[in-house]
Amino acid sequence: MKTIEYQYNARAISQGIVHIGVGNFHRAHEAFYTNTLLAHKDQSDWGICGVSLLAADKNTVENLKSQDFDYTVTVCGRDGQDEIYKIGALQEIIAGYENPKAVIDKIAESTIKIISLTITEGGYNLDKETGDFRLEDGKIMHDIENPESRATVFGFIAEGLRARKEKGNGGITILSCDNLQHNGDTAKKAFTTFIKAQDDELAVWVAQNVTFPNSMVDRITPATTAEDIKRLNKNSGIEDKAPVYCEDFIQWVIEDDFIAGRPAWERVGVEFVKDVAVFENMKLSLLNASHTLLSYPAFLAGYRKVDVAMHDNLFISLLKDFMNIDITPYVPAPEGVDIELYKKTLLERFANRAVSDQLSRLCYDGISKFPVYIMPNLGKMIKEDKDLSRMAFLIASYRHYLKYKTDSDGLQYDIAEPWLDTVDSDLIESDIPQDFLKLAPFKSFDLGSSEKFTASYMHFVNAIKQDGIITVLTTIVA
Template sequence: MMKKELKRQGKAKIPGAPVPYDRTTIQTGIVHIGVGNFHRAHEEFYTNQLLGMGGRDEWGISGVALLPQDEPLYKALKSQDGLYTLTVCGRDGKDEFYEIGSLVDLAWGPKDPEKVIDRIADPRTKIITLTITEGGYNLDKETGEFTLSSKDVKHDLEHPGHPRTVFGFMTAGLRKRSQNGAGPVTVLSCDNLQHNGDTARKAFASFIGAQDPGLAQWVKKNVTFPNSMVDRITPAVTPDDVKRLDVQSGVEDAAPVYSEDFIQWVIEDDFIAGRPDWETVGVEFTDDVSAYENMKLSLLNASHSLLSYPAFLAGYRRVDEAVGDERFARYLRLFMDRDAGPYVPPPGNTDLELYKKTLLERFSNKAVSDQISRLCFDGVSKIPVYVMPVLTKMIRDGADLERLAFFVAAYRHYLKHGKDDRGNAYEVNEPWLTKEDRKLIASGDPLDFLALSPFRSTDLKAADKFVSQYLSMVENIEKEGVLPVLEKLILP
């Protein structure tokens, strides 16, 4: 069994790349909160590669799980001393297998909160990284302010010694760190949201300021919050996936993970207490992450949105299948080239043409195919961030708006009808639709839909060219279906 092999030998007998270093010499300089699949395929992978190249041994990772639903993964990893296998699925159909050994310590907050607090306060800890999801920062969608009134946050404000939330644990750890003179530390968000470091700073500073104003002053001087941009498609792992991955790797692993072969991490170089030499294994450091964020949001994330509703209405359910249809592939390439592209200055040494080509290859990777239903989920939150900035600039510049008009018309059709063009019924998963939004969707006048909450940043009704093309798309989709309209849209 993997458990016995790993504990006895320090490495598993797998093809590819077993741990090439002595894990018993590795100390923990990084605490990571939120040990999930993406983290294990991304930060742990980079750090494992660095340690394997002879990187300094003080940069091992101590993983922290805080949520009740984290218990199964925590127990699986704990039983294997933090070791697990990563299968990297190549776009050429060839897989690579890695044994990841950089996760050298684990703590589960609900069972052992003091261990979590002590890890944050440990003077050897120089960096605290986070994957707590985009919604985990507890910011109000309307105001952007930190929500102090939620149940668990209120509990942590009133009971600082018995935290439940990441904010309570972080504050308790930083308080102990300041009292013990453990020195400064960096908090690095690895979540997929724009300006994630600024978001983390706002969330933690708001909570700390409400609970302990004195500590808030210490944090201002002793904690940095770099922005970062992360990218690697990492699917959820089902029980069937576990069996399949174990057969492929040749290891009995209770917690395998798999990902695409593409990986990117761009970080603002603002580490107050030092950092690993991650650049030696491909991490990019910069003074400003904004251009990289803009590239990813405008090309990758916006393309996912542009694909989602039309492809779903056409009957597709997997991204690779939809992009395998040349009509959708051309639609996305036209969007990237003609619509979003002019507003994406290539950051650093990025080859933008290669980046766009690679995106389509990534979307086509059958081994890590995403569900289109996931891309459709929560358009109310995604569209203002991914699509509206490009559309607003295009309207300003008098650009051709037909692809964006098609997208908005398809979004309306998706929200309004509940059946795709093949007659398959579906449920709309839009948790943030308001009562007013629902009235606008139900309206018989398609113009009303342009006042939907995701579009509020721009007065779409005042854009005559857009309105004309949008109304035409609405009518044609209603009469003909999505694919015949798309076919006309992609004509040379």
Template sequence: MNIIENRYKSEGVISGILHFGVGNFHRAHQAYYANELLMRHDHQDWGICGVSLMKTDAKIIEGLRAQNLNYTLTVCASNGDKRVHQIGAITELLVGYEDPQAVIAKIASKSIRIISLTITEGGYNLDKETGEFILNNENISHDLQHPNTPATVFGFVAEGLRARMRQGNGGITILSCDNLQHNGHTAQKAFTSFIQAQDSELADWMSSHVTFPNSMVDRITPSTTPADIERLNQNSGIQDLVPVYCEDFIQWVIEDDFVAGRPAWDLVGVQFTDDVSAFENMKLSLLNASHTLLSYPSFLKGYRAVDQAMQDQDIRTFVQEFMDKDVTPYVPAPPDTDLTEYKQILIERFSNSAVSDQVSRLCFDGISKFPVYIMPTLAQMIRDDQDLTRMAFLFAVYRHYLKYQVDDTGQAFVFAEPWLTPEDQLLLHSENPVDFLGFSAFKSVQLKASDSFVESYHIFVVGIKEHGVAKTLSSILFR
């Protein structure tokens, strides 16, 4: 086992980044890059102060604190090779509901020059239909009225920036690391909307003191189960309470717009550019959309690991045809990128048995994923009168997954959709399948107005209910 140890002392590192969300992806991606840079001894002012606002992170917090915030990251190649990195880039860890004033003070600190975020697609609190920030959310309303006791990331950042402004500690960059098209613009919309509603003076200060670069992040990082922890620790020989594992592929492309300076991440593989749009579009439309496409039929066919699902020739063909026929016409290749090669690498990454990503992770929170990964391409396909077969099948499978909660093998399950609205529940319970097309996640496109989409979708709804997902999928591929 190849173990790569830290070559720096955490005690000598200064936190220059404050990051909200210390889950597995952050620890496999941004913290990994930070760790690589800290290995170079002249870059010791770019450690990470991690912040958690969620009680669901309690086990991660407890585990990190028990081992001085160090953890192991096992990087798994498809050929079975594994490298274990000892990561010490998270040099401080704060918990918002334990000590909110400590988080606020840290944001205000002059040493913090970047606030980064992995708060999930739904965490930006934007209406899926209008794109506007939802001000009447209960927690948002609380934070607007009680700035000194924030509960949300928006309340914490606003109060921290207010203190920063008053102390004269200069500007700061807010860097989204979530899978969103133009995630910097999304973050800017969300934080600016909140702060404009709370404090016009701070909003004016932000306009010249805060930047929101767009970025594209990529690294498949599964959730870590108790069995994974035992396996990872046995392989590494290190008893780690909160180990992480991931694939060996990694990419981070960032718009170079940092008002208070930035780490020299380009020394460790990060790509800086003036415009990340092409990279974002390629990744979201091909990788993330394909993950969503394969997740629900794979789960309903009884698969629980992505690599196992990709051994199913029908699933593999379904994904390949989706990428080639549905998505590729709408994806301009970024500079120096071969789309054919990129798609082949995606198939190989999905099939990586050393990572064995969970299908349930891909199914999680579809309501936040469809608007970002699926609807933009579908809108263009409907406009251009393209073949909507695979898209219609996906929507029928998603409805079946949510409505019946039993897979083709008879196994019952419980879905996880944290942003499901009461209106969505009514549409889901309706016995008219077309009502489901009014789901909040789909409102950016008038699906009911497309006769060809509705006709195909209805056929698949009936087919899946009568014959199951497996047989219905096969009928698509061999018609």
């Protein structure tokens, strides 16, 4: 299998981007695009300096450091043909948990024009009911009061911007690459609220010198296991301690609002538009919402891989009906996009056996995902008196997944909900199923006030417990 080497001298590249959260998705997406762009000689000042703020990522950071931050990306084709790329766009990684001052200094450098982020949907510290930034959070309060010993991404960036302002090194763009509606607006709300609470003078400077473009990102990128590493390295013939694999589909749509300049990413397929909203609505409502609908029932049914579940006709039918009946009426197609082809391609992507994504990854942090992917359209469906069966089935499945922690085969599992608070935990443990509808991501939509939804939800709660997930799913598809 041929490896595609990068077409530039990595030692001659200078850094123009700081990226916080150097996980698999960033390395298969933004860094992948940038790697291709750096082959253009006039783009050599857009190398990436990664920043890791979590000590849990130390092993990955050290592995990448040991190989001069080069790594491989295996792009898994739906036609069974894979391509391997060697990536050199990542020039450095600073471990903020070991050297916090280096992070501050890097953000303050005049050559850095963009701070990009993949900190997950929950990382923006927004209240699940109101959408407001949670200033009362303990770590946030610490960082507001102790800027010199910051612990959160907000504290680090605020301190970096303060140093940049003091040095007179000009404006900068903060670019969110997370799956959130209006992610730039969300990032702006989070960072400006924090900065305003900490430093009024800096807040004025940020308002004049920092932009927050919205963007839509897309590329299915599974977590990489130890077995994956062996498999990927065997196929590539390269001893890579931190390889990544992903699907062959990739998309990035960005609002063109970069105060200090930007890479010419449009040369390598990135779309720059005035309004990202129609693209992100399509992607979040169809791809991410369908992933969520698939994840909990399939996991409860005993499946552990997305592609395996997507070769079960029950789940194929469930997702087709969800996309066509429930969601398409609320998704205007962006100009030039064939929505029917987009949906067909989504099903092919989910079923890609070469990618074989983990259902556990899709189940992760549902508390943060439901308000973004599910609730906006569910609210419209309730208001317009639509068929609520698939949505009610999903939320009943989510409750069963969280409460009982045992699948249809009797296998127990751990849940991963990092933003679950004690109030939500009590609602999950309650033996009154309606209490679950008071969970933070549902409460602001007042799900329990819809008699039609509640009746359908209660039916599925009882049916799943009594008959099992597959039997219930069969009745829905039928």
